[in-house]
Amino acid sequence: VIEPITTTGGILNVVTTQPGSKYDSYDKFVKALRDKDLGLQISWHAVSHLLYMNQITDKLGVDMPTLVPYKTSTEPARDAAGGHLSVAFIPYTTARPFLESGKLKIIFGFSPGNSNILPKGEVDLKKKLPGWKQSELFFVGLPPGTNQRIVDAWGLIYKEYLGLKETEEYFHKNFMSKDVGGPKYVAEVIELQAASFKKYNVEIK
Numbered sequence: 062v063i064e065p066i067t068t069t070g071g072i073l074n075v076v077t078t079q080p081g082s083k084y085d086s087y088d089k090f091v092k093a094l095r096d097k098d099l100g101l102q103i104s105w106h107a108v109s110h111l112l113y114m115n116q117i118t119d120k121l122g123v124d125m126p127t128l129v130p131y132k133t134s135t136e137p138a139r140d141a142a143g144g145h146l147s148v149a150f151i152p153y154t155t156a157r158p159f160l161e162s163g164k165l166k167i168i169f170g171f172s173p174g175n176s177n178i179l180p181k182g183e184v185d186l187k188k189k190l191p192g193w194k195q196s197e198l199f200f201v202g203l204p205p206g207t208n209q210r211i212v213d214a215w216g217l218i219y220k221e222y223l224g225l226k227e228t229e230e231y232f233h234k235n236f237m238s239k240d241v242g243g244p245k246y247v248a249e250v251i252e253l254q255a256a257s258f259k260k261y262n263v264e265i266k
Contacts, residue, residue: 063202064212065247067219071198073153073178073236074113075170076103077141080163084148087169087184094123102127103148104137110150112257113171120190141165153236178238198240200247216243 078084084093084101093101094117105111105128118125129146131137134155141149142164149156149165159165169184179185201219203212222228223241232239242250 064205064207065244065251066201066203066212066216067223068198068200068240068242068246068250069219069223070232070237070239070241073170073172073238075151075153075156076168077149077151077156077159077165078147078168079141079144080166082147084168085166087189090168091121094118094121094126097124101147102129104129104131104141104146104150106131106134106137116257117186117190138165172238178236198250200250202247
């Protein structure tokens with residue numbers, strides 16, 4: 062439980078594979094899920110990836126494919142680029158050098174919040190799966206019971222910070238969306254995350 066202040070935004074995640082692989086388009090990826098392709102192995106290194114894959118398989122009405130755990134995002138990117146992993150689920154900033162060198166290709170992506178920051182021509186999952194809800198937004202909060210004047214003061218500080226040109230440039234450079242909302246929006250984001258954890262029985266350790 063926190064005293065919510067504001068959301069700030071989120072990062073762009075992408076699902077990638079080697080160009081020319083049997084999974085290198087959204088339709089091929091979905092077909093592999095429906096066919097229960099045993100060769101389809103997808104990396105994950107964050108709890109949000111488990112939630113996303115649960116939502117995807119739930120909405121498509123298919124079984125969960127093999128998920129391969131990693132500690133960082135760089136490892137699966139290298140493995141996928143080298144042909145040792147069929148699909149890497151990673152942040153765009155990690156994937157970018159592999160995409161630019163032609164070693165990886167985006168299958169689809171997840172623009173955070175209400176944004177659409179995927180490179181032009183790439184598939185955004187929000188447009189493919191009706192009712193898709195993504196809750197991976199960064200937010201700021203203080204310990205419960207914090208004096209309201211302190212909460213309000215921090216709110217003003219973050220409002221000013223998020224409005225700076227330098228902040229906009231940083232977000233753009235790192236393919237982050239700026240999705241700013243007050244305490245009510247933070248509460249909605251937390252509620253959505255909690256509901257996902259409960260529905261898909263995902264435990265945070």
